[in-house]
Amino acid sequence: MTAGRATAGETIYLAAMKSEASALLRRVDGALRIRDGAAAAAVRGRIGDRSVQVAVCGVGERAARRAAERCVRLASRGSCGRVVWIGIAGALSPDLEVGDLVVGRTVLAPAQLAVDLDETLVGAAAARGCRPGVLVTAPGLVVTTSSREALWRRSGSLPDTAVDMETWAAARVLQRGGVPFAAVRAISDTAADRLPSWLERASAAGGDSSTGPVVRGALMRPSALVPLAKIRLRTARLGRRLAEVAATLA
Numbered sequence: 001m002t003a004g005r006a007t008a009g010e011t012i013y014l015a016a017m018k019s020e021a022s023a024l025l026r027r028v029d030g031a032l033r034i035r036d037g038a039a040a041a042a043v044r045g046r047i048g049d050r051s052v053q054v055a056v057c058g059v060g061e062r063a064a065r066r067a068a069e070r071c072v073r074l075a076s077r078g079s080c081g082r083v084v085w086i087g088i089a090g091a092l093s094p095d096l097e098v099g100d101l102v103v104g105r106t107v108l109a110p111a112q113l114a115v116d117l118d119e120t121l122v123g124a125a126a127a128r129g130c131r132p133g134v135l136v137t138a139p140g141l142v143v144t145t146s147s148r149e150a151l152w153r154r155s156g157s158l159p160d161t162a163v164d165m166e167t168w169a170a171a172r173v174l175q176r177g178g179v180p181f182a183a184v185r186a187i188s189d190t191a192a193d194r195l196p197s198w199l200e201r202a203s204a205a206g207g208d209s210s211t212g213p214v215v216r217g218a219l220m221r222p223s224a225l226v227p228l229a230k231i232r233l234r235t236a237r238l239g240r241r242l243a244e245v246a247a248t249l250a
Contacts, residue, residue, distance in 0.1 A: 005207050009081030010061075011250040012038050012050040012074070014067050016059045019235045023243035027053055038070045050250040053080075061137065064166035065173055067206040072177030082121065082180040085170060085250050086242045088235055089124035089135065089162035090142060092152035096187050097236065101125075101245060102162050104135035104183040109168035116173050121249060128245045133160025135183055137168035148191050154186055162187060184245055185229035186238035 015021035018041070025031065034053070037044065042055035052101035057067035064085075072078035089102065096102070103125035107115045126132050136155045142148050142163050152161055167183045174181040 005073065010044075010053055010079060011072050012053045012055065012083045014038060014071075014083060014085045014170065015054070015063070016063065016169070017087070017167075017235075018056050020239055020242070021054055021056050022236070023154060023239040024086065024246055027243055027247050028052060028054060035133050036074075038067045038074065038080075040076060043177075047247050047250045049155040051171050052250050056085070059138065060165050061169035068173035069145050072173060072179055075177060075179045080179060082182070083170070083174055084121070084246055085167055085181070085183040085185075086239075086246050087164065087185055088188040088238055089164040090148065090189050090193075091187050091191045092142075092148050092155065092163050093133075093157075093159050093161040093189045094189060095159050096131075096162060098187055098190060098234070099241065100187045101130040101241060102133045102135065102160055102185050103130035104167060104171075104185070105132040107135045107137065107168045107171045107183065109137040110139075110154070112172075115168060115171040117171060117182055118180040121180060124249055125182060125184055125245055128248055130184055130245060131160045134158050135167045135185060136161060136163045136165050138165060140165070143194065145192055145247060147196055150192070170185040183250065184242060184249075186242050188234055188238060198225065212249075 013024060028048055031043040034042050034044045037053055037055050037175035039055035039057035042053055044053045055067060057063050071080050071083050103122050104117050105122050122132055136151060142151055155161060162185055164185060171181055
């Protein structure tokens with residue numbers, strides 16, 4: 001595919017993984033691969049009468065920061081009007097269930113200042129069934145019930161609190177750049193769920209934007225392939241719900 005032309009003020013959707021963005025990509029008409037996007041894997045097209053860009057930027061804070069910096073540069077040229085992050089998250093507060101959609105009203109990270117997100121976009125997402133809440137960005141996967149509870153309490157023990165690996169880094173850059181930003185996350189596991197402990201070690205070893213250690217860890221543990229397959233199916237299902245809401249924010 002060839003590059004499409006940017007429209008002033010377009011909405012840019014960011015996602016860490018292709019599986020999180022796939023359902024939204026299917027809603028983009030006339031999608032064209034572009035070279036000047038928010039990430040190397042980016043397409044431009046239209047949702048309804050709105051010009052949009054969907055970019056898969058990779059996992060982790062470093063990848064999120066790079067994508068946000070590109071969005072700020074695009075905004076300075078008039079090519080980006082708002083940014084919406086879509087993806088999955090784990091519940092920290094016990095009130096969240098699998099499938100709930102949380103729109104971050106406030107974003108936190110350990111030992112960092114909180115960032116408040118765009119009120120207009122938060123309100124629009126809330127009007128479409130998202131729960132305004134707190135998104136906490138962690139440097140790796142948080143897999144045990146005890147570590148989830150500890151992080152929740154350090155974050156204020158508020159309802160509708162979830163954990164991810166990217167939102168704060170993007171929010172901080174976009175706030176400084178004056179770009180309206182919202183983050184919509186679908187809950188993939190509850191505060192009471194325990195994921196395999198090797199996932200936490202693999203995510204820490206992989207650093208930013210790499211899923212290789214997780215894949216290698218699964219291959220070394222054949223019993224892990226079934227739960228990982230379930231996670232992939234769940235992510236695809238949640239991606240469809242995310243796309244329904246995200247498409248209306250363009």
